[in-house]
Structure formats: structure tokens, C-alpha cells
Amino acid sequence: MSTASTTRLTLPLTALFAVCFVAPLCVLVALSLAAGPDGGVATIGHYAAFVGDRFNASILFDTLWLGVKATLVCLLFGFPVAWICARAHVRWQSVLIFLVVLPILTSVVVRTFSWIVILGRHGLLNQIVLGLGLADEPLRLLYSEAGVIIVLAQVQMPLMVLPILTVLSRIDSNLFDASQALGAGQWRTLWRVAVPLSMPGIIAGCILTYAASITAFVTQTLIGGARLIYMPLFIYQQAVGANNWPFAAAISVIFMVAVLVVVAVLNGFGRRFEKHV
Amino acid sequence: MNSRNAFSRRDFLMAGSALGLGALLPGLARAAGEELVAATFPGTWNEAHRNILKPAFMKGIDASVVQSIILGTDQISRLEAAKGGTPPFDVAIFDSPQVLDAVKQGLIMEYPVAKSPHYGELLPAFQDKWGPKISMQVIGIAYNPERVKTPPTRWEDLWDPRYKGRVGLTALNSQLGIAFLAELNRIKGGTDADFGPAFKALRELLPSVGAIAANLGAYATLWQQEQVDIAPYNFNFVQTLKGKGVPVEFVVPETGPVGWQTSMHVVAGSRVPELATRYIDTHLDAAVQAAMMKPPYDVIPTNGKVALQGAMTQTIARTQADLEKIRGLDWAALNPQRSALIDRFNREIRA
Amino acid sequence: MESRRGHELHLAGITQRFGDYVAVRDIDLKIGAGELVALLGPSGCGKSTLLRIISGFMPQTEGKVFFDGEAVDHLPPNKRGVGIVFQNYALFPHMTIRQNIAYGLEVQRVPAARLKTRVDEMLDLVHMGEFAERYPRQLSGGQQQRIALARCLAVDPKILLLDEPFGALDKNLRLDMQIEVKRLQREYGITTVLVTHDQEEALSMADRVAVMSRGRIEQIASPTDIYDRPETLFVNQFVGSTNVLPGIAGEMAGAGQQVTLACGERIALAEGSRLATGAQVQVSIRPEHLTLQTAPLDNAITGVIKAVMPLGPQVLYDIAVGDGTDIKVSVPRKRGDEFLLSGTRIFAAPVPPAGYRAFPV
Ligand SMILES: Nc1ncnc2c1ncn2[C@@H]1O[C@H](COP(=O)(O)OP(=O)(O)O)[C@@H](O)[C@H]1O
Numbered sequence A: 001m002s003t004a005s006t007t008r009l010t011l012p013l014t015a016l017f018a019v020c021f022v023a024p025l026c027v028l029v030a031l032s033l034a035a036g037p038d039g040g041v042a043t044i045g046h047y048a049a050f051v052g053d054r055f056n057a058s059i060l061f062d063t064l065w066l067g068v069k070a071t072l073v074c075l076l077f078g079f080p081v082a083w084i085c086a087r088a089h090v091r092w093q094s095v096l097i098f099l100v101v102l103p104i105l106t107s108v109v110v111r112t113f114s115w116i117v118i119l120g121r122h123g124l125l126n127q128i129v130l131g132l133g134l135a136d137e138p139l140r141l142l143y144s145e146a147g148v149i150i151v152l153a154q155v156q157m158p159l160m161v162l163p164i165l166t167v168l169s170r171i172d173s174n175l176f177d178a179s180q181a182l183g184a185g186q187w188r189t190l191w192r193v194a195v196p197l198s199m200p201g202i203i204a205g206c207i208l209t210y211a212a213s214i215t216a217f218v219t220q221t222l223i224g225g226a227r228l229i230y231m232p233l234f235i236y237q238q239a240v241g242a243n244n245w246p247f248a249a250a251i252s253v254i255f256m257v258a259v260l261v262v263v264a265v266l267n268g269f270g271r272r273f274e275k276h277v
Numbered sequence B: 001m002n003s004r005n006a007f008s009r010r011d012f013l014m015a016g017s018a019l020g021l022g023a024l025l026p027g028l029a030r031a032a033g034e035e036l037v038a039a040t041f042p043g044t045w046n047e048a049h050r051n052i053l054k055p056a057f058m059k060g061i062d063a064s065v066v067q068s069i070i071l072g073t074d075q076i077s078r079l080e081a082a083k084g085g086t087p088p089f090d091v092a093i094f095d096s097p098q099v100l101d102a103v104k105q106g107l108i109m110e111y112p113v114a115k116s117p118h119y120g121e122l123l124p125a126f127q128d129k130w131g132p133k134i135s136m137q138v139i140g141i142a143y144n145p146e147r148v149k150t151p152p153t154r155w156e157d158l159w160d161p162r163y164k165g166r167v168g169l170t171a172l173n174s175q176l177g178i179a180f181l182a183e184l185n186r187i188k189g190g191t192d193a194d195f196g197p198a199f200k201a202l203r204e205l206l207p208s209v210g211a212i213a214a215n216l217g218a219y220a221t222l223w224q225q226e227q228v229d230i231a232p233y234n235f236n237f238v239q240t241l242k243g244k245g246v247p248v249e250f251v252v253p254e255t256g257p258v259g260w261q262t263s264m265h266v267v268a269g270s271r272v273p274e275l276a277t278r279y280i281d282t283h284l285d286a287a288v289q290a291a292m293m294k295p296p297y298d299v300i301p302t303n304g305k306v307a308l309q310g311a312m313t314q315t316i317a318r319t320q321a322d323l324e325k326i327r328g329l330d331w332a333a334l335n336p337q338r339s340a341l342i343d344r345f346n347r348e349i350r351a
Numbered sequence C: 001m002e003s004r005r006g007h008e009l010h011l012a013g014i015t016q017r018f019g020d021y022v023a024v025r026d027i028d029l030k031i032g033a034g035e036l037v038a039l040l041g042p043s044g045c046g047k048s049t050l051l052r053i054i055s056g057f058m059p060q061t062e063g064k065v066f067f068d069g070e071a072v073d074h075l076p077p078n079k080r081g082v083g084i085v086f087q088n089y090a091l092f093p094h095m096t097i098r099q100n101i102a103y104g105l106e107v108q109r110v111p112a113a114r115l116k117t118r119v120d121e122m123l124d125l126v127h128m129g130e131f132a133e134r135y136p137r138q139l140s141g142g143q144q145q146r147i148a149l150a151r152c153l154a155v156d157p158k159i160l161l162l163d164e165p166f167g168a169l170d171k172n173l174r175l176d177m178q179i180e181v182k183r184l185q186r187e188y189g190i191t192t193v194l195v196t197h198d199q200e201e202a203l204s205m206a207d208r209v210a211v212m213s214r215g216r217i218e219q220i221a222s223p224t225d226i227y228d229r230p231e232t233l234f235v236n237q238f239v240g241s242t243n244v245l246p247g248i249a250g251e252m253a254g255a256g257q258q259v260t261l262a263c264g265e266r267i268a269l270a271e272g273s274r275l276a277t278g279a280q281v282q283v284s285i286r287p288e289h290l291t292l293q294t295a296p297l298d299n300a301i302t303g304v305i306k307a308v309m310p311l312g313p314q315v316l317y318d319i320a321v322g323d324g325t326d327i328k329v330s331v332p333r334k335r336g337d338e339f340l341l342s343g344t345r346i347f348a349a350p351v352p353p354a355g356y357r358a359f360p361v
């Protein structure tokens, strides 16, 4: 294709990208530099205020850290699920993939509310725990970080499983057989062959789960409550509760940059594996 | 699920207003002819407006009405975003604190009293030149009668060690949260300039607190899941939960009822101000208010001709005269502190 | 390199079913230590299935697998000590050549120093020393194949299984690699099963060839016997090319049995045929086992030359015989020879020791 026609083809896309992404971003940055709600002189005061306060920084850190924990839990369960799907007989494969994708078909709100029913003081899990006599008092699962991590991991599971599954099912199954024929057991084969070769999928899955987990306002607030403050709730409170839009914009920008850094690191890590596949 | 609705609209608003689309889109959506867009709150408010207000309003006129569920703070943001263009809705519904913001920003117009036949029937306390009060919200103590055997009588009962781990609270982004904090401050001897006493009491309460909901939607879920047994709550929300079979009762503490008012306003720049006025006036009609007073709505009336009935007479007010005596809050003093209060609250409660 | 004793492989009554479909049917096969046996057959006849059973990736429906007289059916693939070279080589793409070869040794926890010498030794063996630090995708097909072989041999497997190992190579390279693999196999004395659908490959490399059809072994014999003394019409047709003429078995006449062909000729079969008199038979004779002459010949089929095709060292004649069927005759081309012309009436007869072979229908 000639460069001229390529340009003509990509032009609408570029325009769409500019209108839908770059423009709002510019407005966001501009807003974050406004002195007061009604504009005024540009200032980096909001950024300084955020950075200068350890409380704010700890919210950012906790949010990023929450993402790491949720992503790791998701990976821990997601990889085996993807592995089982990929190695399953064709007949079962479609059933398994359907089960994996099922959560996407229901709203995240519905899924989160179901978890409230499961994790609540009188919820399913506590009834089992009490019924088996494992504890005298109901466990505090709801409104705890552990609860948030569990629910995030489940709710975002398809985002982890699907990219891994895609990569795994493209791997030549002879490689697994070759590994076994050379004496390696299932675990070594998994660790030395399947995991490195599915790294691009793992990285993609991690980026998706991570980004989804740290911005999961609904899950974070419904399962975590107000005592566990993460960035989305923080931004929401500043914007809507306190009507402090410039500060909300500033912390949005900071949050975005922090997330981009994490994603870039993950991406760079993934690039190292890409060339082999 | 209301919180979710509010959130997605918020996302959209942020993107839209950033592009100046906020002003553009409603204009596009507005069909030719007489169509009224009225804001309503999520939950029972929305149901009452759909089932009672809308049919009453439509009687005898050739117009259509769209009722759009938006939280008060979101209405302010959307009107601000659309300033200078056609507003996204014609009738706003606010709680007391937002009225001040809306007036300050010039988002609403003065209510055309002359064109509102039922306005004069309102109790004096509920008349307001920026728009009539259509109801009241009253806070008190909600408790689960199955687990709290002796009904609480005072706010201090929340601190009772018997309820350790079972007390609920809500964050300050709702009126409920702010109102509770302000009332607590008052009882503990604080002033609007000094919230120290309230926060000191809060700190002492925290060990008893089982959960702090991030928003009112989550707060209702706490009760439905019986995650908390005793907490400050709105009279109306308690009635809604009771209607759904949730074991919950409402008492007004002996320090008396505290509350704020809910009002309706004609949005500045509305293309159909007459229709908007008529819509609001319909809400003032004694027959409409009497219908909304019945369960499952339990909307507290403001029209002096409506005789009080039902649950509200057992807890809040026996007569119209009692309604006027419900203590309000000084929102003019509270509003500017909101940001600071939220910030301080966050730091106090953070796990 | 130490010389080692190969291991014996014995398949006893192996049957493999996939639902109602029988992919491998009652296979009995004994392969001696250091022997190279080729499984030859058309695609889908069950060759790979048999390899998967030997290697332990697929538990057979019936029968037993023995290595050196010991049943190995309970052993998973990683405990059987079987080396496999796959058609697509299956080198680990994320590992260097050195890492690929070291993989199996690491599994065995070979100490680092010994591991390195061993890998170098294997690299030398396949003449790939200078490629040690490259990745598989940087090598050509033939080079990848050598590495696959080296990786396999590095762990000293009891049995070497090669599944269509040369299928992905072009013709010239294929011949080189066949010689190379044969050399390594001899040097190592490793018992080897080679799966192929290429008869030349099987005949040139194997000590014995097992011709398979529809899950069965039709014949297992030395390449010469497979070619010259096929026991079934299938083997005869699949290995090399042959003329097939229908006929009816007659009386014994001296050493060979008489057959009356559908084209009207009466011929005598090679020695050793014992077919029921009056039975329908297919008579088979290879084109290069026939000679042509214009003068009458003993035990000949008569016909008329339809076409002459000089094919380099051979001349192929297409000859119409009595009932409208054709036979082909391949004659070595000698210097100064004139071709016979189309339309010439000729006599075609087997050149001893070859003779007509007949198979019951
Ligand atoms: N796992 C399986 N499930 C069902 N049928 C199979 C399976 N593996 C092989 N087959 C069938 O068994 C037959 C023999 O296959 P295979 O051994 O791969 O033949 P080839 O001689 O070409 O290597 C084929 O018809 C194939 O479709």
C-alpha cells in the first residue's frame, strides 16, 4: 500500500483518537493546573499538595500495591485455569472457555453484589465456616482488603485467562511432549516450557488485570467500604463530595502516570520474551 | 445499583464536559415540541415520581416528561458543565446544601410563585423563593430489632460496648454522613468552626464500627446483609428497607430529630419554564403529597393541608406543627468546610 | 564416545481404539538391540499412534510394551528413556542451542562441569559447535534437525523414535541428513524406530521395514525382501511400482503354477506359489523385472507398444496387452541401443531370478 493511501486510511482513526483520548486528557491536565474551581492562574499547587502529604501518597501506594496483590492472586489461579483449558480435549475446551468467559457476560455490579452475599457476616462462606466449627464468630471478610483482593481476582479472571489461553493454545504441543520425553515431569514442563512461552500472554493478562483492578471503583467501594481508601474513591470524593475538581484532576493525572509507569515496566519485561514466540 | 448508575454517568459527564459536549448533547437529544426533562433521585424517590407525580402532571396537558435519575451533586456538575447552553434537564431536585451551591453558581431561576397555585398551601417553613421544599429528610438511629433487644434512645447508645463491631457509618459524601457528624459535634459541645469534639467522639466510636460504607447504595447493602446492627440513618431509607422485609427499625434520639429539606427548582435557561413550574406545582398538590406519604414511599409532606399518617407519626412528627420544629443544619457554614471535613474524616477512619 | 549395547523393544499384541475406530490392530513386533526398523505406510495407517504408544504418551487399549523384556506400560513418558525427534523438530524456541541440548541433562541433575563437556561433545557430534549460542529460529531446517537429534541423544535414550524426521527438508538435504542420521545411529548402536511414508527413505535406511496398512503390519522384512518378495499385493504396490494383471490360477506345472490371465495369455508363476486351482488371482510383475523382445520368448505376455518414454538411464515402454489393459516395462538404456518403435508387436517376459508373483483376490 502506498504511503498516501495509508495516511488517508489512518487519518480518521487518528482523529478519533485525538478527540476521544488526547483532548479530554489535555482538558484534564489543564484543569489540574487551575488555581481554583473557577480557573485563575496556572499552578502546580495541587500536585505539590498531593506529593507533600504522606497520607495522599500512602493512598496511591496502597492502590498500586492492591493491584499487585490482586494481579498475583489472579495469575495464581488464572494460569492453571488457562492451562487446563488449553490442554483439555476439544469437546471440553469450548465448555471450559464458556465458563471462563461467563463472568464477562454479567455486569461487574451483579458479580460484586453476589460476592457481598457470599462474604457477608451471614454469607455463604461464614455459614460454612461456622457450620464446620472452624470459628466461633463470623469472619470479617467483607470490608477487608483480603475480601477486595478475592473479589477483584475473581471478577477480573477472564482478563487474565483469555490472553494466556490464546498464547498457550498457539504453542506447539510437541514442545510439551519433547520436554517430557527428555525426562521432565509435568511441573518442570510447566515451569520451563509452558510458562516462558506463554509470557506474552501472562504479561498481557497482568496488564489488563492490573489496570482493571486498581480502577475498579465499584468493587473497591462495595467490598472494601470507606475505610479502605483507594485512588478511584479518593478522586470521586474530591470531585463530587468536596467539589474540588482541580485537585481531583491533579490526582487523576498522578494516578494515571503511576499506572503508566507500572504498565510500561511490565511491557518492557514482556518485550524480552516476545521475540521467541 | 444506584451508585453504579451515578458512577457511569459521572464518567460520561467527565469525558463529555471536557469536550464541551456536555452542552451539545442535551440539545441534540431534545426533540422538537413540549418535552420536560426532570431530575429525580434514585430509589423510592424515583418510584414515587414515576408512579404518582408523572400521571398527575400529565393529566390534561399535551406534553411528555422524561425523568432522569441523577444524584444532587451530579446535577450540579452537569448544570455547571452545560452553563451557557441548553441545560440537560429543566427541573432540578436538591437537598438543602446543594441549593446554596446552585444559587451561588446561578444554575437555577427564582421560582415563579404567581404561576404556582399550590405554593401558598405550603407551611411557611417550606416556602422558598428559589423553589419550594417538597419534603424533608430526617436522621435518627436505625437498628436491627432481632439483635438489638432494647431500642436505643440516645446517640450515645452507639458507643455502647455491647454493639462492638456492629455499628455502621457512611462516608461524608452523603448528606447523611455530614448531618450525623454535625449533630454529633453539636451534642459534644463543638461549633461549626470547631469539629474537634465530633472527631474525638468518632475516634472513640471507631473500635465499635464494623463497616463504613463508601456510599448510600453500599450502606443499604450493609443492612440487607445484616452486616451492621445499629447506625445513623435516614427515616425514608429505613422505611424502604422495611418494605423489602429487612429487619430494621428507626428511632429519633431524645435530643430530637435533625434533618434537611428536599426542594425542586426550575433550571436557569430551561426552554420550558412554564412546564417546569407546572411539574413542581403538581408536587405541591395536597392529593399528590398525600399519595406519596403512603408506604412504600413514606415521603414527608410539606403541604399544610395534608394530615400526617403512618410511620412518620410514631417517630418524627405527630402534626404539621412538629415538622416545622425539626432542627436544621447551617449549610452555609458547613458547605465551605466539606472538603476539609472529608479529608479529616478519611484520615481518622483509614484502616 | 563409549560404545554401548542397544536395547531390545518388543510390542506384544498392541491394539489401539478411538471409540469404534481401530487405529492400530494387534501389532506384534520385536526389534533387536541396535536395529533400525522403519514403519512404512500411507498417512493415517497408525504409525504415529504406534510411536506414541511406545513413548508412553498414549496408553494402548490392549497389549504390552517391553524394553529388554521388561514391561514399561506403567511408566510415564518422562520415565521411559525414549528419545523422540519430531517432524517439526520441536526445539524450545526460548532457549539457545546449548540450553536445548542441556535440557535433558539438567533434568537428570548432571553436575555443571560434566554437563558442559557432554553438550560440547554432542555439538561436535552433529558438527554444530559454532552455533551453540544461537536460537533455533536462527538455524536452517537441517541444522535444527541435527540439534533435535543431539538433544535427544545427549540423555542416552534406550530407544530412539523418529517421526517423519525428514519430511520438512528439501530433497538434496534430505539425502544428506539420512546418511548423517544413519551414521549416528550406527555409531551409537541405538535401537531406532523410524516412521515414514517415503519408501525410498525406509528402504535406504532401515535394517528391516515394517509395511503398515490400516493399523496392521502387512509384512516385516529386510528392504530387499520387501522389494523383491512382497507377501501381499498391498506391499507390492506400495513399495516400488508394479504391473497388476487379473487371472485365474491353474495347475502346477513343474516348479511354478500356471495362471490364465484375463488378457488370454497363459503364464507360469515364480517358484513357491501355492494357490487353489480355479481361484481368482492378481498377478504382479515389476516393470524393471521384464525384458522386451520382438522374437517369441518363453513365459511371455504379448502386446503392442503404445508409447516410448526415455527417462534418462531407463526407457519406459507402455504396452497394450490383449484385453485393453496396459503394462509398463522398464529397460536399462545401453549405449548405441535403438529404441523400439510405437506399434511394434513385442514379447515381454521376466528376467530370472525374478518371476511373476500372484496374490489371491
Ligand atoms: N487421539 C486420537 N483420537 C482419535 N483418533 C485418532 C487419534 N490419534 C490418531 N487418530 C486416528 O488414528 C488414525 C491413525 O493416526 P496416525 O497414527 O497419526 O497415522 P499416521 O500413520 O499418519 O501417523 C488416523 O485415522 C487418526 O485420525
Ligand SMILES: [Mg+2]
Binding pocket: C047, C048, C049
Ligand atoms: Mg503421523
